[in-house]
Amino acid sequence: QTQGHNPRRGVGTAAMNRAILDHLHFTMARLPALASRNDWYMALSHAVRDRMLDDWLASLHHFRNKELKVVSYLSAEFLLGPHLGNNLINTGMWDAARDAVESLGLTLEDLLRQEEEPGLGNGGLGRLAACYLDSLATLRIPSIGYGIRYEFGIFDQLIRDGWQVETADKWLKFGNPWEICRSEIAYEVKMGGHTEYHHDADGRLAIAWLPVKVIKGVAYDTPIAGYRSRITGLLRLWKSEAVESFNFQAFNAGEYYHAVDEKVVSESITKVLYPNDEPGVGKLLRLAQQYFFVSCSLQDMIRVHLLRSPRLEEFDQTFAVQMNDTHPSLAVAELMRLLVDEHGLGWDAAWKVTRSTMAYTNHTLLPEALEKWPLQLFANLLPRHLEIVYEINRRFLDEVSQAYPGDQARLARMSLIEETGGKFVRMANLASVGSHAINGVAHLHTELLKETVLADFYQMTPGKFCNVTNGVTPRRWVLLSNPGLARLISESIGEEWVTAPEKLRKLERFASDPSFLSAWRWVKDANKRALAATILERTGVTVDPESLFDIQVKRIHEYKRQHLNLLHILTLYHRIKRDPGAQIPPRTFIFGGKAAPGYFMAKLIIKLINSVAEVVNTDPEVAGRLKVVFFPDFNVTNGQLIYPAADLSEQISTSGKEASGTGNMKFSLNGALTIGTLDGANVEIREEVGEENFFLFGLNATEVQALKKSGYHPGRFYEEDGELREAIDAVRSGLFSHGDAGLFQPLVDHLLYDDEYLALADYRSYLECQERVSTAFRQRELWSVKSVLNVARMGKFSSDRSIREYCEKIWKVPIRPPFPH
């Protein structure tokens, strides 16, 4: 590596200044006087990228080192968030870049704002994958994230007349300086058609898959900087293309258009991210997306393995493959196909290596959210894979019947094929059978997995199961998004906490230091003022930074119970109207989150939030006491502004429904206190921060199950609780819909006659808990102590800890000592 005076490598302010101007000229072809903000952003980003390449190229070299196992993280989603700021933090170039930019008469803040974030995911699962890439690079573990280069990521959310409106996310419109197209790394992916069997010259049975379509996948690589680790990880995303864009041989008009059509169809595979976080009707294009990226990724891994060794029986020594939910679970069948059909391994040898390579992370307990594909659709797209699935199933069910003779019901439940009313391929069963390890994402979640959705698999192979509680990266979620807090912490206890967050414990002794507490409050207040300014700009609502910022941001889902939060707001509203002297500290309720475009009830909840906001925010009787805001287009960028400004974090899902949650961790790491149920990782957060620093309410998972079993009647809660009745009646009356009593009827009916997620059962407990919150917030000093203790005790929830556990328990990859810096 030639560092020295090479102008593309220098990291001082002068060198950066020069590099930016060079890129403006040679890459963007612009004169400074005519350059747009985007031109400057691109020039700066290219200058930063140049400086990541030495480490990157050195890191890529590890893939050829036989001694090092490579972690391959297969995920249909990577919700990365903007790169520039994160790369500046992780590489240590922030100050030089800021000064260089200022010497050009610009501000770094402005250029950071220019980046369109790559929103290649829906929510928690995709963001988790992004945090894990950061930790893998920081911990210097050779790794590749494999996924899909969606041309359109998660939609942008607009709010019109209180309703969600989706618009296309054109994130690539102005160019993406972070990716490198590797045209020469491309694979063919077959689809459709049928299989044929014949005996070859030696009398061996040969299988041919004759597809109707072949598509090409091209690699687009993005460097992922580790925090000061000198390691830069690889995110490799696949874009689909036509194999030949023009068929020049058959060049008559009809064929010409046909050839162009072909190109359009091929390119459509990676066009758009499906904006749902629960499977709906089996969509052929989604299955094609999943197969496409899995096939490209495995072909790529086999190519890399063959650079090391000709023996594919040893593939598991080159790669540990993690399947992020079942979306990539076709990998089990595809690896078998590649090994057996294309590389001539015997079935048993192929199965042994497949199983010891693959591992499966489950992210949901909702039975309706388990992926399954209609058999006919599967057969049409992947005829060879269906045969392989049948063969895996045949052998597996033999094992099951040997272990449980005569247990037909169990056999039917464990089969890879569902046959009760319509036939389906069950992807969770395929992933479970084809993996050596299965993990849940929080302690409670893993326990419930073993008892419910994967109980049969647990009973048969308990040793496969383990828990790895989720984590989030403190680099993006504290250092980058909350620089004020990060500085205060580092000034008090040093900087080690960034990679050794257990060191945050040292903050505990500052919790009794009044000057530290007031500095702590000052940071929070500044963050709240910044958020208030953005809220005013985006929604026109003025909020008081002195009020309690009570925030719920996450996808909109009935199980997450944004409507329970609303019932609390309505109750406070009525209490103040009834008794203007009521002792209720001023609160600002902030919501954010996208609804799946086809999820009617979720969209109605957004409308109700906005309708309540309109009434509450303009009612003079509650002026200065209550405000309600729906922050549009919640995404990673907005999250970075929102989490640091929260006083109270709402984690109020029905117990047993939220696998883990990761927003809960981001809030608490930034000094918010949590009001929550015993669900997902909340349980462990409460254990860590101490029950006296956590506002707990509601039924636990066991009580939820029991109540459901005994017959739940939400109407009784409505009848017996006057305040609850008042809140629901207000919605029903048309008060929030300009007299249109019908608008929210579906929501009200759902609550009164079904209430699958027990909002009414938990209402009173939630209200009482919120009163404890209000009381605590009045004692600002005490509140700050709790806030400090929350941060001090959140070290467990760094994604570095999660990745170390994956290395130890699942991937069998050695943990290298921290990089000395």
Ligand code: 26Y
């Ligand atoms: C099948 C397809 C439509 C689909 C696409 C995305 C299905 C599910 C999803 C996303 C699921 C998801 O984000 N799950 C969340 O994963 C987080 C990371 O483990 C958890 O913290 C969170 O509780 C869980 O809901």
